[in-house]
Amino acid sequence: MCLAVLTALFCPNRLAAERLTEDVFRQYKSRVVQVRVIERSSGSKSGIGSGFFVSQDGHVVTNYHVIADIVNAPQSYRLEIILQDGSVLPAKLLDLDIVHDLALVFLDAETKSWFELSKADIRRGARVYSIGNPRDLGFHIVEGTFNGNIANSLYEKINFTGSLNPGMSGGPAITEQGEVIGVNVATQGNQLSFLVPVAFAERLLSRTLERGGPNPIRFSEQARQQLVANQDDYIKRLIASDHEKVALGRYSVPSSIGKSFRCWAQVDDSLEQQPYNSLSHYCSTQDNIYISRRLATGAVTFRHEFLESKEMNMFQFYTLYQAKLEHMAWNLSAKEEDVTSFDCHSDFIRISDGKFKAALCVRAYKKLEGLYDAVFVSAALNDSHSGLLSSLVMTGVSFENALKFSREFVGGISWEK
Amino acid sequence: MGEVIFVEILDKHDRVKERHRCDSFPVTIGRSYSNDVIISDSQVCPEHVRLVRDESGQIWAQDLGSVNGVFRAGAIEKVPRIPIKCDTKLHIGATTVRFRTQTYRVADTVPSSMQGVYWRSGFVSRRNAALASLLMVIVTMLIVYQGFVETLTPMRYFNAALAVLFPSILMVLVWAGIWSLVSRVVHSRSYFTAHFIIGFLAISAWFSLSITADYVKFALASPLIGSLVGYAATFAVVTSVLFGHLSFCSTRSVYSRLAGSGGFAGLLVGVAFLMSYTSGEEFSTELEFAKELKPPMFVLAPIKDPDKFFADAGEMKPGSFD
Known part of the structure; x- marks a missing residue:
């Protein structure tokens, strides 16, 4: 009794916050639903996520990755929505935004309570509540902090300092006043989570309402068109933006391009016993677009490694150099169901008066016509005791853009005699 | 009468x-x-x-x-x-x-058979055997030295070289033994030394050619020429080895021995080509380009402008899978 009084006296904010969270949950939980993907032949669920009402008519926003099976294998899966009272209703997909990982689902039932989508006015540090059904354990509310948009990304994303868990994907993140600021989408652990800004959900809803019905184009084709348009857009943006450079030995190589890349330098200090030095520079966009359980795409990464040895003879050095090239890892995980084998073109090329061996390898996406994975590799051949290996990996780009961006990348390499 | x-x-x-x-x-x-x-x-x-x-x-x-x-x-x-x-x-x-x-007319004399006997006996003279042994030692040392020059950890390489050398010699001994048996049946003499030398030279030629092929592939920056050189070298080595062995265990003429060896080698290369051709159809996540890197002085092919490189690369038809 006494303790409770003391707590009330000295921690008024905490009590207020608890009451507020409770109020927020009670007030808005009926607008949040669970989205289930059901395998047709067995009738059992193959995936779960969350979603929320955005209109009186029964429009529900969720993540694309929650309902991706419906797009990739519509004949094998169907959608179900579970309301707060436990009632189960069939639902159908209306539209999707694969790039921002959003989908709009329609429930043929009116709802009394829904979120109006509009741009919320929010400042960094403001309290945000995320609602969803983590791991099918029932509806949860998670408190967190709005931390602005993340920098260094190809796509706009909100940094939400709160714990999102699998199953909460597609649920809303709201303010105390019930304004949606974003859609739960991903987490990197330790309270570092991401939200899709509400503007994209708003755009998805308004274009569906304007059209007045489902998109007449097949969903997989819609997804393909969105991916093609998106890579055109970001490759253009990357080429137009500022290119930073970094010096590696006698070479100057491309580093961060625009603000979308995160770069790291690496000195291999396990090599103290080895008769050579290695200096690496690695940059990546780290923006993967989820396509299916097997396939993610849309990332651009590149790496440079400068190797030098004063102790080795030139044959020894080139043995090492070749082994480094042969053991390069590309981090390309796509399987035979989704991509073809690589086709490669290789030759000697001249870059700023230096000799290089270069190869461009490209493979096509089988189900997403016009999209490719591309790897450009070059190895400098200007010195018998030092070398530079560069590689550029692009996933889910058009063939033209693969050529264009590789050319741009090569243009960023220079050499001083 | x-x-x-x-x-x-x-x-x-x-x-x-x-x-x-x-x-x-x-x-x-x-x-x-x-x-x-x-x-x-x-x-x-x-x-x-x-x-x-x-x-x-x-x-x-x-x-x-x-x-x-x-x-x-x-x-x-x-x-x-x-x-x-x-x-x-x-x-x-x-x-x-x-x-x-008595009037029965016998067949014409086969000229090469007797010559072959003299030739074969001459080949396995003590002087030639000594020369061949010297050649074998030199080739072995060259191959080991080449490895020494290129390797990063010479002592470990030395052990590895021994580990390769001994089984190879054992293999050549067995190989020569099989051919000797055939010689013994056909000519009543085994010519083991001759068969051993031929087998050993074949392995040495194989090593040397594969190293050379790597350099050719790199220097010309052409996988096509590289693989053609590889096939041609395989054909030449297999033909010469078979011809060499047959010379010590066949009574056929030089021409038919050559035709037989060449035919077999051709068949072998043909099968290898077909296999590599069809394996290209299988799915792979490998980047299949020539990854040989040699010192700059071995670059012989013309060096292209990047624009030309990307124009050529643009001619690829990736994903023409159907």
Whole structure:
């Protein structure tokens, strides 16, 4: 009794916050639903996520990755929505935004309570509540902090300092006043989570309402068109933006391009016993677009490694150099169901008066016509005791853009005699 | 003075087992020791056939009432009396008998066979064996040295080289042994040293060519030329090795030995090509470009402008899978 009084006296904010969270949950939980993907032949669920009402008519926003099976294998899966009272209703997909990982689902039932989508006015540090059904354990509310948009990304994303868990994907993140600021989408652990800004959900809803019905184009084709348009857009943006450079030995190589890349330098200090030095520079966009359980795409990464040895003879050095090239890892995980084998073109090329061996390898996406994975590799051949290996990996780009961006990348390499 | 006739007893392959010269008639053939020609065959009667000459000089074979009879070669009916000409063949019991006269014209002399014997004996002279051994030692040392020069950890490489060298020599010994056996059967001499040297040179050539092929592939920056050089080298090595071995265990002419070895090598290369061609159809996540890197001085192909490189790369048709 006494303790409770003391707590009330000295921690008024905490009590207020608890009451507020409770109020927020009670007030808005009926607008949040669970989205289930059901395998047709067995009738059992193959995936779960969350979603929320955005209109009186029964429009529900969720993540694309929650309902991706419906797009990739519509004949094998169907959608179900579970309301707060436990009632189960069939639902159908209306539209999707694969790039921002959003989908709009329609429930043929009116709802009394829904979120109006509009741009919320929010400042960094403001309290945000995320609602969803983590791991099918029932509806949860998670408190967190709005931390602005993340920098260094190809796509706009909100940094939400709160714990999102699998199953909460597609649920809303709201303010105390019930304004949606974003859609739960991903987490990197330790309270570092991401939200899709509400503007994209708003755009998805308004274009569906304007059209007045489902998109007449097949969903997989819609997804393909969105991916093609998106890579055109970001490759253009990357080429137009500022290119930073970094010096590696006698070479100057491309580093961060625009603000979308995160770069790291690496000195291999396990090599103290080895008769050579290695200096690496690695940059990546780290923006993967989820396509299916097997396939993610849309990332651009590149790496440079400068190797030098004063102790080795030139044959020894080139043995090492070749082994480094042969053991390069590309981090390309796509399987035979989704991509073809690589086709490669290789030759000697001249870059700023230096000799290089270069190869461009490209493979096509089988189900997403016009999209490719591309790897450009070059190895400098200007010195018998030092070398530079560069590689550029692009996933889910058009063939033209693969050529264009590789050319741009090569243009960023220079050499001083 | 009558004509002399030769009675030849043949084996299953029609090779002469025994040859009897008969210059007075009648001649008796049978299993008992009273005969002029004795055949040790349980299906032949003690007195089986008699050869007689009539007034005109024609020789006849008469069945002496034998149990199993006399047959003309290839026929299925017994005959009591058969005229004998040069090269007539009869089946008596389970035995084939051939008759030839002095006028029988033998086949032409095979010239290479005897020369081959002299050549082969000359090849395995002590001096040549010494030269070959020296060559083997030099080639081995060169290959080991090449590895030494390129490797990063020479001591570990030395052990690895030994680990490769010993099994290779063992393999060559077995290989040479098999060929020696064939030589022994054909020429009654094994020529083991010669076969061993040929086998060893083949392995050395293989090592050297694969190293050279790497450099050629790199220097010309052309996987096509690289693989063509590889196929040509394989063809040349296999042809020479087979030709070398066959020279010590075949009685055929130089031309037919060469044709045989070349044909086999061609077949081998053809199969290898087909296999690599069809394996290209299988799914792979590998980047299949020539990854050889050699010091700058080995760059021989023209160096292209990046724009030209990307224009050429643009000609690719990635994903033309259907």
